Amino acid sequence: EDKVVQSPLSLVVHEGDTVTLNCSYEVTNFRSLLWYKQEKKAPTFLFMLTSSGIEKKSGRLSSILDKKELFSILNITATQTGDSAIYLCAVAPPWTGTASKLTFGTGTRLQVTL
Amino acid sequence: DGGITQSPKYLFRKEGQNVTLSCEQNLNHDAMYWYRQDPGQGLRLIYYSQIVNDFQKGDIAEGYSVSREKKESFPLTVTSAQKNPTAFYLCASSKTGGLSYEQYFGPGTRLTVT
Numbered sequence: 001e002d003k004v005v006q007s008p009l010s011l012v013v014h015e016g017d018t019v020t021l022n023c024s025y026e027v028t029n030f031r032s033l034l035w036y037k038q039e040k041k042a043p044t045f046l047f048m049l050t051s052s053g054i055e056k057k058s059g060r061l062s063s064i065l066d067k068k069e070l071f072s073i074l075n076i077t078a079t080q081t082g083d084s085a086i087y088l089c090a091v092a093p094p095w096t097g098t099a100s101k102l103t104f105g106t107g108t109r110l111q112v113t114l
Numbered sequence: 115d116g117g118i119t120q121s122p123k124y125l126f127r128k129e130g131q132n133v134t135l136s137c138e139q140n141l142n143h144d145a146m147y148w149y150r151q152d153p154g155q156g157l158r159l160i161y162y163s164q165i166v167n168d169f170q171k172g173d174i175a176e177g178y179s180v181s182r183e184k185k186e187s188f189p190l191t192v193t194s195a196q197k198n199p200t201a202f203y204l205c206a207s208s209k210t211g212g213l214s215y216e217q218y219f220g221p222g223t224r225l226t227v228t
Binding site: 105106 | 118145149154155156157158159162172204208215216217218219220221222
């Protein structure tokens with residue numbers, strides 16, 4: 001059974017801190033890893049990582065994948081209260097050209113306080 | 115504006131009743147998905163559909179049914195056979211052509227069964 005584990009489960013930081021969220025996986029067929037941000041309702045897409053060692057960056061957020069050690073990290077620098085959300089990690093099997101059946105982790109709940 | 119809509123936002127039902135959750139998308143996506151999210155758990159796949167008139171069971175399909183008569187619509191019925199139906203239900207859609215795993219999510223329906 002495919003498994004995606006995120007840590008920590010929850011985290012409280014002060015505005016301006018830097019945080020690192022972890023995602024490890026055990027899957028039979030791996031193609032890509034995705035990060036989503038869920039603020040209140042609908043998760044929104046952040047990054048997709050397919051190649052090991054190549055950092056993806058968007059503003060204060062960055063992520064990297066290690067396919068040898070089977071994990072990914074999501075870094076957020078200079079955190080703001082608007083970063084408070086649940087961060088979800090998901091893995092995707094090899095592409096078949098049809099539906100993408102993702103396996104999600106439990107998520108990390110991040111709270112940024114003033 | 116393109117997107118996914120789910121209705122209603124909140125739904126209350128008595129135990130033993132079937133209930134249907136609506137999901138509509140105008141993104142012209144072929145694939146659609148239903149997930150369930152429980153506190154402290156990640157998203158779990160209930161059913162998915164790659165094309166009209168076709169759908170497959172996900173990881174937790176027991177007690178649920180779906181239909182896909184139109185490309186834009188993928189309603190989910192929670193039947194009385196579902197033992198723990200109270201949860202947050204998310205619908206998503208994605209492209210099927212090209213290498214893309216990104217799924218776009220609706221705002222969700224919170225179902226409470228008493």
